Amino acid sequence: MSTDTAREHLGGGSARHLLAISDLHRDDIEDLLELTETFVEVGRRPIPKVPALRGRTVVSLFFEDSTRTRLSFETAAKRLSADTMSFAVSSSSVNKGESVRDTIETIEAMGIDAVVVRHRSSGVPAQIAGWTNASVVNAGDGWHQHPTQALLDAYTARTHLGSLEGRHVAIVGDIKHSRVARSNIEMFTALGAEVTLVAPPTLLPSSTNAWQVNVSNDLDAVLPTLDICYVLRMQQERMTEALVPSLREYTACFGLTSERADRLRAGALIMHPGPMNRGVEIAGEVADRPNAVIIEQVANGVAVRMAVLFMLLGSGRHLSAAPSPLDASSPGDSPTADGPAGDVDVSMEDAR
């Protein structure tokens, strides 16, 4: 990413897009988590709605299946009083061969302020950011990033554990195909936690050298040392070959079974981004234990996404100068209008 492009992202000073956790400075993360607290409070009100983004339009552009993330962003936008538009690829002109660029330009012509993008190819939200004057929020791109998931995970973990400084987090399972793992490695290490990746060698990326992490193939040895056991879904839709002998064998070695969950320390959290494969990576009974905060993660997702949308579209582009969203009765500044950056063709092929 060029310096100029980086400057357009959160953490770069103008906060125009949220594409990756690595775009955020530690201060930005802290500010977003603090703003999230405000919106959690809004969510507890009898009418959980504020006028902060009245007159703004937020579009969700999902080229890949999603339940919780799409609904969560749409709920967040509505609670901020933004107008929302939802694009589902199954009923769109993409099925008639329209390119991503033409799709985004068509939607932009209707007048939009932010576009929330999910795509099966890594890098598509960044490309879209070069084609539109709207703010772009990455809602998950290929194996690459899912930044709002990492923000909601950090927020949820901190409500239980306080500071994450020095805490031990294991991210367990299909690291190789996981954008959640990549975002959370960056998030948890930025917040001072020690991160251990636990997976069979076939479900790890070819190199982990770029990350400040430990790697283990022995979940049983790691479990008693953890503050957070973060379990990933087996992402079979992204696997092009058999990477484990069988799901039964995977569960036997890496599943968070009842016996394994019993070996976690008192107070250790069990987290999962959802959707879960109960009985594969996590036992159904374990997912329902009091120290499993999976439903809280979903609930906090709405407030985190309100914080992100408010920061990008409210007058809070400079985080420290952000006014209270609860007082905002008119929209803030318009996003900066920069021209399109290059004529890059985006196909549905993975950019990995």
Ligand code: MLT
């Ligand atoms: C994702 O979109 O990456 C999900 O939140 C996690 C998953 O699909 O396993």
